[in-house]
Amino acid sequence: MSSVGSVEVVGQVGILTIDNPPVNALGHAVRAALFDGLKTLIANAQVKGIVLTCADRTFFAGADISELGQPFREPGLNEVFDLLENREKPVVAAIFGTALGGGLETALACHRRIAVPSAKVGLPEVHLGVLPGAGGTQRLPRLVGVEAALDIITSGKSIAAKKALGLGLIDKLAEEGRLREDAIAYCEALIAENATAPLDRVRDRQDKVEAARGKPEIYAEFLKKNARAFRGFKAPFNIVKAVEAAAELDFDAGIKREWELFDELVQSTESAAQRYFFFAERSTTKVPDIGKDVKPLPINSVGVLGAGTMGGGITMNFLNAGIPVTLVETNQAALDRGIGVIRKNYENTAAKGRMTQEQVEQRMALITPSLSKGDLGEVDLIIEAVFEEMGLKKEIFGELDKIAKKGAILASNTSFLDLNEIASATSRPEDVIGLHFFSPANIMRLLEVVRGAETRPEVVATGMNLGKIIGKVPVLSGVCPGFIANRVMAVRGYAADQLVLEGPTPQAIDKALYDYGFAMGPFAMIDLVGLDVIGRGSNERTLYGDLVALDRLGQKKNGGFYDYDENRRATPSPVAAKVIADFAAFKGAQTRGDITDEEIVATTLYPVVNEAAKVLEEGIALRASDIDVACILGYNWPVYTGGPMFWADTVGLPKIVEGLKAMGMEPAKLLVEKAQSGGSFTR
Numbered sequence: 134m135s136s137v138g139s140v141e142v143v144g145q146v147g148i149l150t151i152d153n154p155p156v157n158a159l160g161h162a163v164r165a166a167l168f169d170g171l172k173t174l175i176a177n178a179q180v181k182g183i184v185l186t187c188a189d190r191t192f193f194a195g196a197d198i199s200e201l202g203q204p205f206r207e208p209g210l211n212e213v214f215d216l217l218e219n220r221e222k223p224v225v226a227a228i229f230g231t232a233l234g235g236g237l238e239t240a241l242a243c244h245r246r247i248a249v250p251s252a253k254v255g256l257p258e259v260h261l262g263v264l265p266g267a268g269g270t271q272r273l274p275r276l277v278g279v280e281a282a283l284d285i286i287t288s289g290k291s292i293a294a295k296k297a298l299g300l301g302l303i304d305k306l307a308e309e310g311r312l313r314e315d316a317i318a319y320c321e322a323l324i325a326e327n328a329t330a331p332l333d334r335v336r337d338r339q340d341k342v343e344a345a346r347g348k349p350e351i352y353a354e355f356l357k358k359n360a361r362a363f364r365g366f367k368a369p370f371n372i373v374k375a376v377e378a379a380a381e382l383d384f385d386a387g388i389k390r391e392w393e394l395f396d397e398l399v400q401s402t403e404s405a406a407q408r409y410f411f412f413a414e415r416s417t418t419k420v421p422d423i424g425k426d427v428k429p430l431p432i433n434s435v436g437v438l439g440a441g442t443m444g445g446g447i448t449m450n451f452l453n454a455g456i457p458v459t460l461v462e463t464n465q466a467a468l469d470r471g472i473g474v475i476r477k478n479y480e481n482t483a484a485k486g487r488m489t490q491e492q493v494e495q496r497m498a499l500i501t502p503s504l505s506k507g508d509l510g511e512v513d514l515i516i517e518a519v520f521e522e523m524g525l526k527k528e529i530f531g532e533l534d535k536i537a538k539k540g541a542i543l544a545s546n547t548s549f550l551d552l553n554e555i556a557s558a559t560s561r562p563e564d565v566i567g568l569h570f571f572s573p574a575n576i577m578r579l580l581e582v583v584r585g586a587e588t589r590p591e592v593v594a595t596g597m598n599l600g601k602i603i604g605k606v607p608v609l610s611g612v613c614p615g616f617i618a619n620r621v622m623a624v625r626g627y628a629a630d631q632l633v634l635e636g637p638t639p640q641a642i643d644k645a646l647y648d649y650g651f652a653m654g655p656f657a658m659i660d661l662v663g664l665d666v667i668g669r670g671s672n673e674r675t676l677y678g679d680l681v682a683l684d685r686l687g688q689k690k691n692g693g694f695y696d697y698d699e700n701r702r703a704t705p706s707p708v709a710a711k712v713i714a715d716f717a718a719f720k721g722a723q724t725r726g727d728i729t730d731e732e733i734v735a736t737t738l739y740p741v742v743n744e745a746a747k748v749l750e751e752g753i754a755l756r757a758s759d760i761d762v763a764c765i766l767g768y769n770w771p772v773y774t775g776g777p778m779f780w781a782d783t784v785g786l787p788k789i790v791e792g793l794k795a796m797g798m799e800p801a802k803l804l805v806e807k808a809q810s811g812g813s814f815t816r
């Protein structure tokens with residue numbers, strides 16, 4: 134046998150075990166080992182049934198993602214499945230950990246499936262912009278029915294073993310820790326059953342798909358119901374077609390159709406972008422000058438200063454991880470309000486059935502409310518989330534320096550301020566770091582970890598390790614105004630503010646960016662946030678200031694760039710149009726002629742690419758893919774375009790350089806260099 138596979142025989146049962154860490158991905162070597170191992174066991178006359186399982190931490194977690202889209206190497210999974218689906222010897226998949234994608238498809242090609250209760254199964258291919266291409270779209274509906282299959286495959290969600298048993302996706306639960314023994318016993322029972330009549334195979338079953346045959350409305354309704362979630366993605370539409378094929382065609386024709394639909398997806402830019410993002414998200418924690426020998430510090434207790442919008446959300450992250458938080462405010466009313474919001478958030482979750490009341494109380498009990506910073510003397514990490522004012526932040530860090538225990542980490546959640554200046558207010562800048570959460574902080578997955586000029590490696594490693602503890606994706610940033618995501622995305626706003634003075638309406642600009650894939654355009658976004666947040670306090674005349682002067686604050690008062698009805702439905706605003714025209718005249722802005730959506734996208738997003746190139750050039754971001762991860766997770770940049778850097782590569786860097794020049798902008802040095810040398814940011 135090869136190094137990744139081994140066989141043994143126990144009585145009548147042959148056991149084939151694959152060992153390919155870390156997750157037993159079904160790359161070429163594994164497929165070859167499966168093929169050889171099955172042939173060996175099928176040829177062995179003593180063996181009457183087979184148990185297929187894996188070593189280490191999980192059953193196969195899917196195809197090897199890095200092989201997708203690459204030239205194919207035999208044997209393919211379907212050849213392995215032909216062996217699994219043999220008529221003579223029943224095969225049992227013994228599942229633990231996560232049986233995902235091609236891993237679950239392998240299990241579906243076995244005659245039966247047994248799993249421990251802690252196991253999870255699922256078909257997450259949709260997150261990679263593809264569909265289950267090894268029979269998953271044809272076999273799953275035959276086991277669970279068309280409706281459940283559509284839901285499972287288009288959502289990509291993992292299903293716990295118990296639920297999978299209820300759905301008919303697996304056949305039996307093993308006792309936790311006794312998978313091997315239970316799987317052998319199950320296989321022995323099946324050997325006896327098979328001796329009287331050959332076991333059925335999933336591919337032969339029709340009972341669950343018959344009900345859906347000749348009913349195209351099922352798919353039309355499903356697509357309509359999910360129109361919002363599927364917008365911009367390609368894979369969900371091909372998945373629906375493939376599942377329909379499972380109901381309408383015989384198995385072999387269905388497999389052929391599945392393959393065509395898979396192939397179309399795997400060749401698409403959308404899938405390339407999503408696969409890139411899979412690895413990009415996992416590479417953010419690799420910091421070149423911080424090796425594995427630098428150990429993160431333990432975080433067993435946290436202090437949070439400020440129970441406002443951010444402080445509250447930040448606190449929830451730690452409560453969710455079972456870490457106690459001392460929450461400090463300046464006055465009782467603010468403290469009560471902050472804690473009240475946290476409780477309300479949890480109770481809303483409980484009302485939706487996603488948490489029990491007992492869990493709500495357990496989490497709330499982890500908060501120690503306080504009106505004194507003096508209570509933070511023993512915590513391992515203090516996160517400051519007070520108003521965005523340098524004077525206040527320096528005063529607070531000066532006080533914390535005297536209060537915090539030696540070695541405690543002092544973190545700021547500042548959005549734009551200079552972390553080094555904040556650190557200078559302490560006698561221990563090596564313990565100061567930025568932990569920049571995104572709003573709502575309990576939900577958004579991005580955490581920018583800001584490394585100050587003097588931050589020591591252990592403190593950086595601890596910040597990066599917080600991702601694991603509180604379920605965020607940490608991205609390391611150097612110090613600059615706005616750090617990575619805010620800095621590069623602010624440029625989109627400036628470009629839109631300028632463009633709206635040149636003729637295109639707010640709705641035209643918003644529509645172009647919505648169609649590109651953003652959840653909303655910049656003007657709808659400003660109306661939601663409130664124009665007063667940006668419009669007040671400037672000495673110069675600004676467009677926002679002119680709208681605020683008319684008491685147009687956005688959705689919350691009198692409308693902003695749009696008018697709103699009582700259901701918050703937006704309509705174009707003649708008042709805003711006049712304010713824009715007057716301001717454009719005041720600025721002497723040149724009106725441009727008709728502009729296409731593509732030009733709007735270029736005008737607003739090429740500058741983002743340019744700023745991102747500067748962020749990379751200055752060493753603020755470690756790698757281009759970190760910038761993409763920050764924009765996708767912090768600003769909902771559409772993942773199927775891969776983020777600004779990946780997208781720039783698909784557009785072509787010379788085209789972007791030319792576009793920037795035509796707008797009168799100077800392209801970043803790094804961008805020009807790469808454009809001239811035929812280089813790229815992400816390939």
Ligand code: 3HC
Pocket residue numbers: 155156158194195196197198199231233234235236238257258261264265266267269412415416
């Ligand atoms: N292919 C290649 N590498 C993979 C992989 C896969 N399917 N799954 C995980 N890895 C790698 C990761 O990149 C990571 O590598 P690194 O250590 O060098 O960064 C390492 O394995 C460990 O992964 P995680 O850090 O994600 O480990 P976790 O324990 O947090 O999670 C997991 C484990 C739940 C299995 C998670 O890795 C995961 O969701 N993997 C992807 C599952 C998936 O999408 N499967 C479908 C693949 S496509 C397919 O099967 C097509 C088929 O239909 C033909």
Ligand code: NAI
Pocket residue numbers: 438439440441442443444461462463467517518519520521522529546547548549569570571572
């Ligand atoms: P906020 O106004 O909602 O909350 C600030 C809270 O700090 C208030 O409750 C206030 O009473 C309290 N506070 C003020 N001085 C204090 C002190 N000396 N001790 C203890 N508490 C004190 O502000 P928000 O939005 O939560 O912002 C906080 C910080 O987070 C700012 O630095 C901001 O730039 C940053 N940030 C904000 C984001 C957002 O979207 N709102 C996103 C990311 C960062």
